[in-house]
Every structure is written in C-alpha cells, then in structure tokens.
Amino acid sequence: MTPSPAPTPASAGTPHPPRPLRRLTARERGEPHRVATPLELFFDLCFVVAVAQAGAELVHAVAEGHAGNGILNYAMLFFAIWWAWMNFSWFASAYDNDDVLYRLITLVQIAGVLVLAAGISQAFEKHDYMAVWLGYVIMRVAMATQWLRAARTAEGPERTTAVRYAAGVLLVQIGWAGLVVLPPHARPWVFLVMAIAEICVPVFAERHHTTAWHxxxxxxxxxxxxxxxxxxxxxxxxxxxxxxxxxxxxxxxxxxxxxxxxxxxxxxxxxxxxxxxxxxxxxxxxxxxxxxxxxxxxxxxxxxxxxxxxxxxxxxxxxxxxxxxxxxxxxxxxxxxxxxxxxxxxxxxxxxxxxxxxxxxxxxxxxxxxxxxxxxxxxxxxxxxxxxxxxxxxxxxxxxxxxxxxxxxxxx
Known part of the structure; x- marks a missing residue:
C-alpha cells in the first residue's frame, strides 16, 4: 500500500497541530529520521507505572518467603504489560499518522494500563484478577480498533493482515476471561494457553504480508x-x-x-x-x-x-x-x-x-x-x-x- 504523501509530524517535524482525521496508511519502512514521538514517550512512562507496581509486589512476596507465588504472579502480570506495550510499539512504527483519533485511542490504551496497575495488588494478595483483566481488555480492544482503522484504508494482503490482527486480538480476549471466572488453581494454565494464543496472533496475521515497521x-x-x-x-x-x-x-x-x-x-x-x-x-x-x-x-x-x-x-x-x-x-x-x-x-x-x-x-x-x-x-x-x-x-x-x-x- 502506498503511504500517504503528506509528511507526518513524527517524520517531518511540522509545527502544525494534528488533523482530526487522516487516512491510516502504512509509512515507508526506509523513512529517514524516524524517531520516537512524544506520545510514544508518554506511553512508555505510563506503562512503567505498572512495571513499578508489579516490582513492588514481587519484593513483598519474596521478602515474606513466598517467592514461588510471587515470581509466578510477576511473570503473568509482566506479560500483560509487556505484550500490550509491544503490540502498540510495532503498530505505531508502521502506521502512526498522529491524527486526533489515533491520539485518543492511544490515550485509551494508557488508561487501560493504569486500570491494570491499580489491580496488581489485588492480584498478588487476593488472587483477584478482575481489575487486571479489565485493564488488559481496554488496552487490547483499543489496539484492535487501530487495526480496523488500518484495514479500512488498506487493500489486498495488507488489508488481510490488518483484519487478522483485529480479529485475533478480539477473539483472544474472550479466553482471558478465564482468569476471572475459573478457580485459582486453573489460572496459571489459562495464562499459559492464552499467552501462547496472543503470541501466535502476529505470526498468523503476517504470514503473507509484513507490516511496514521501521x-x-x-x-x-x-x-x-x-x-x-x-x-x-x-x-x-x-x-x-x-x-x-x-x-x-x-x-x-x-x-x-x-x-x-x-x-x-x-x-x-x-x-x-x-x-x-x-x-x-x-x-x-x-x-x-x-x-x-x-x-x-x-x-x-x-x-x-x-x-x-x-x-x-x-x-x-x-x-x-x-x-x-x-x-x-x-x-x-x-x-x-x-x-x-x-x-x-x-x-x-x-x-x-x-x-x-x-x-x-x-x-x-x-x-x-x-x-x-x-x-x-x-x-x-x-x-x-x-x-x-x-x-x-x-x-x-x-x-x-x-x-x-x-x-x-x-x-x-
């Protein structure tokens, strides 16, 4: 798909404010001077809040002599934080058009990670994953929305890839509900199965077309x-x-x-x-x-x-x-x-x-x-x-x- 000829603020340094709506088309993979945007930096800082919360709970668990449970909970929660961050980063590298809608959807993802961070203590201490699950779903549904935007303007194999991403992300969220409805002893197995499913989504989506990440x-x-x-x-x-x-x-x-x-x-x-x-x-x-x-x-x-x-x-x-x-x-x-x-x-x-x-x-x-x-x-x-x-x-x-x-x- 040919990228939009209009330079984006991230690539050209234009002082103009973002447009309310712009076609979400793939950027050039060899685009010069492609650097992280202020929105991406803000995104990172907010995600590290959740990392800090997980680390603090890991300290408490290990210091109290519960290293096994602490490490398991830490691995599960860190995966949720890292996976949402990683998916956004690769998508933004290929499609960031910096319009108002793109920014708003990204802020929704940030709100999701803050909800997740707020539930980390409950997940560690009471094995209550409701807030964690809700925050993760918010982030992932927002990510699927971005892929649907990309699919709307794409054609051929690129459109198929975007649709596969959106469908895969939304479908996997149904399985994550097992963390909330199933008994505690089943949750590690739910996590293992669903983490593998999440990892397989990009592999499946990009079988015939590689997104234009930089x-x-x-x-x-x-x-x-x-x-x-x-x-x-x-x-x-x-x-x-x-x-x-x-x-x-x-x-x-x-x-x-x-x-x-x-x-x-x-x-x-x-x-x-x-x-x-x-x-x-x-x-x-x-x-x-x-x-x-x-x-x-x-x-x-x-x-x-x-x-x-x-x-x-x-x-x-x-x-x-x-x-x-x-x-x-x-x-x-x-x-x-x-x-x-x-x-x-x-x-x-x-x-x-x-x-x-x-x-x-x-x-x-x-x-x-x-x-x-x-x-x-x-x-x-x-x-x-x-x-x-x-x-x-x-x-x-x-x-x-x-x-x-x-x-x-x-x-x-």
Missing part, C-alpha cells in the same frame, strides 16, 4: 523502554536504601549493596547499548525472535531492582528470608539479563571465541556470587563491570591489530 525506530523504542526500566530499578533501590538508613543505623551494611547495585545497573545499560542492533532487524523471523525475547530482558531488568530492595530489607532484618535467598533475588535476574542480551544482541557482533564467551561466563560467575553472603551484590556488580571492561579491551585489541571486520564499537 527497524531503526523499533530498536530505539526498545532501547528507550530498557532505559526507563533500568531507571525504575535505580529509583526502587534508592528508596529502599533511604528508608533503611532512616530507620536503622546500618550504613556500613547498605553501602556495599548500593555500590554493587549501581555497578549492576550501569553495566546493564552499557551492555545493552554497546552495539547498534537495528542493522540486524531485517526479516520477520529475526524480528519476531528479537521482539519476543525482550520479555526476558525487560522482566529481568525490572526484577533486578526488586531484588535490590529484597536484599536491603533482609540486611536490616525486616524480611523473613535467608541471606542466600535474598542474594539470589539479585544474582539470578542479573544472570538472566546478561544471557538474554547476549543471545539477542551481542553475539551477532562478536568476532572470535574470546569475545563470545565474555557475557555467558559473566552470567555463570554472577550465579556463583549468590553464595558470597552479604557481599553477593557487590561481587555481582564487580563481575558485570569487569565483563564490560574485558569486552572493551578485547574489541580495542582486535581493532588495533586490524582484525575487526566491523566498525569498532565499545562492546561488552
């Missing part, structure tokens, strides 16, 4: 959400340390935790942005694996902040878990983050065995840090920082000897 724009959107999640991790850890210092005289215990936490987050940022991943996103197969895999990247990054809060609570005696369990709350999500970023990002840009093994080996050492007692967080921070330093040294050394086949970048 590789650079998608890479930027994922990177921005990673930054926001890591920022939330720092904020959560800071609040935890501040509260502990106010109520307990334990600064000597908390300083190593704070230092280790900062090293972990700083290293996590460096490792993620060490390589320009947009050049790797060329096919639907690559993009599906990369986009879906970020569920683990985002969830583990947010869980690191929750783990730091758990460690702080354990160190000042306000939790009911062992030092080993508290340490694992930081080391395990950190190791998962390192492995998933390596699988999705770094391994595509590594040359030689030495560069390839840095992050997997660092992940293994981080898991070993779990058994270092009160020094586990600081040791984890040191390991991740060393992984960054070694990656930089190996890349610089290879470039200096003229063996680097790609432009030298400060990789980890």
């Amino acid at each position: 590789p650079h724009h998608i890479a930027e959107r994922y990177g921005l959400f990673t930054i926001i999640v890591l920022g939330e991790t720092i904020a959560a850890a800071t609040v935890a340390v501040k509260s502990a210092v106010s109520e307990h005289d334990a600064l000597d215990t908390l300083l190593p935790i704070a230092a280790g936490g900062l090293l972990i987050v700083f290293s996590a940022w460096w490792i993620y942005f060490a390589v320009p991943i947009h050049g790797h996103l060329r096919s639907n197969r690559q993009s599906f694996l990369w986009g879906y895999g970020h569920y683990l990247v985002f969830a583990s990054a947010a869980a690191i902040g929750a783990g730091l809060e758990v460690v702080v609570e354990q160190s000042v005696g306000t939790s009911h878990i062992s030092v080993l369990a508290a340490s694992a709350a930081v080391t395990l999500p950190t190791a998962l983050y390192l492995l998933t970023v390596w699988i999705l990002h770094s391994r595509h840009f590594k040359v030689g065995t030495a560069q390839q093994v840095v992050l997997p080996l660092a992940a293994l050492l981080v898991i070993c840090c779990t058994f270092l007692g009160h020094w586990a967080v600081l040791a984890t921070g040191i390991v991740t920082a060393l992984a960054v330093a070694i990656g930089i040294a190996l890349t610089a050394g290879r470039a200096a000897h003229g063996k680097e086949t790609r432009p030298a970048t400060p990789t980890a």
Whole structure:
C-alpha cells in the first residue's frame, strides 16, 4: 500500500497541530529520521507505572518467603504489560499518522494500563484478577480498533493482515476471561494457553504480508523502554536504601549493596547499548525472535531492582528470608539479563571465541556470587563491570591489530 504523501509530524517535524482525521496508511519502512514521538514517550512512562507496581509486589512476596507465588504472579502480570506495550510499539512504527483519533485511542490504551496497575495488588494478595483483566481488555480492544482503522484504508494482503490482527486480538480476549471466572488453581494454565494464543496472533496475521515497521525506530523504542526500566530499578533501590538508613543505623551494611547495585545497573545499560542492533532487524523471523525475547530482558531488568530492595530489607532484618535467598533475588535476574542480551544482541557482533564467551561466563560467575553472603551484590556488580571492561579491551585489541571486520564499537 502506498503511504500517504503528506509528511507526518513524527517524520517531518511540522509545527502544525494534528488533523482530526487522516487516512491510516502504512509509512515507508526506509523513512529517514524516524524517531520516537512524544506520545510514544508518554506511553512508555505510563506503562512503567505498572512495571513499578508489579516490582513492588514481587519484593513483598519474596521478602515474606513466598517467592514461588510471587515470581509466578510477576511473570503473568509482566506479560500483560509487556505484550500490550509491544503490540502498540510495532503498530505505531508502521502506521502512526498522529491524527486526533489515533491520539485518543492511544490515550485509551494508557488508561487501560493504569486500570491494570491499580489491580496488581489485588492480584498478588487476593488472587483477584478482575481489575487486571479489565485493564488488559481496554488496552487490547483499543489496539484492535487501530487495526480496523488500518484495514479500512488498506487493500489486498495488507488489508488481510490488518483484519487478522483485529480479529485475533478480539477473539483472544474472550479466553482471558478465564482468569476471572475459573478457580485459582486453573489460572496459571489459562495464562499459559492464552499467552501462547496472543503470541501466535502476529505470526498468523503476517504470514503473507509484513507490516511496514521501521527497524531503526523499533530498536530505539526498545532501547528507550530498557532505559526507563533500568531507571525504575535505580529509583526502587534508592528508596529502599533511604528508608533503611532512616530507620536503622546500618550504613556500613547498605553501602556495599548500593555500590554493587549501581555497578549492576550501569553495566546493564552499557551492555545493552554497546552495539547498534537495528542493522540486524531485517526479516520477520529475526524480528519476531528479537521482539519476543525482550520479555526476558525487560522482566529481568525490572526484577533486578526488586531484588535490590529484597536484599536491603533482609540486611536490616525486616524480611523473613535467608541471606542466600535474598542474594539470589539479585544474582539470578542479573544472570538472566546478561544471557538474554547476549543471545539477542551481542553475539551477532562478536568476532572470535574470546569475545563470545565474555557475557555467558559473566552470567555463570554472577550465579556463583549468590553464595558470597552479604557481599553477593557487590561481587555481582564487580563481575558485570569487569565483563564490560574485558569486552572493551578485547574489541580495542582486535581493532588495533586490524582484525575487526566491523566498525569498532565499545562492546561488552
């Protein structure tokens, strides 16, 4: 489908206000200067509110000794948040026309995630998913509305894809009602079946036509959400340390935790942005694996902040878990983050065995840090920082000897 010849505010920087209605047609995949819009940034910030709520409830569950149920609820709720965010981001990359109706429907999606966020505590504490289900349905029905708008102006295979998206999204919402009407022991199975169904909708919809998503724009959107999640991790850890210092005289215990936490987050940022991943996103197969895999990247990054809060609570005696369990709350999500970023990002840009093994080996050492007692967080921070330093040294050394086949970048 030929995109509208009129430049959009997102692509051309026009100062004119948005039109009430504009044809929702596909944008050019190779459009220059395609960057995130203010509406997308606002969308991200509102979604991180729900991420913060899920993280806070995970902290409470783990600190009270209910790690199994806490992790299960966290995984389920984080999927709802992440999936709605991801679907909007890919749709916006292909179809954002920035008219008034598009903005209003997007604001409805934001309202949906705030409803979901309001119900997270009830879901964790009382296994009441009514508000969560309602908020999710609001987001997904709004998303189906956008696809129907795209279908109205599309033709041929593009129209079929848009209709399949809308129908698939609406049909799956019927199944999610099982979280509300079925008994608690059946809900994890409902979640598993319906999550698989949600994931299959894009695969089915795009069998014969690929939407015109923009590789650079998608890479930027994922990177921005990673930054926001890591920022939330720092904020959560800071609040935890501040509260502990106010109520307990334990600064000597908390300083190593704070230092280790900062090293972990700083290293996590460096490792993620060490390589320009947009050049790797060329096919639907690559993009599906990369986009879906970020569920683990985002969830583990947010869980690191929750783990730091758990460690702080354990160190000042306000939790009911062992030092080993508290340490694992930081080391395990950190190791998962390192492995998933390596699988999705770094391994595509590594040359030689030495560069390839840095992050997997660092992940293994981080898991070993779990058994270092009160020094586990600081040791984890040191390991991740060393992984960054070694990656930089190996890349610089290879470039200096003229063996680097790609432009030298400060990789980890």
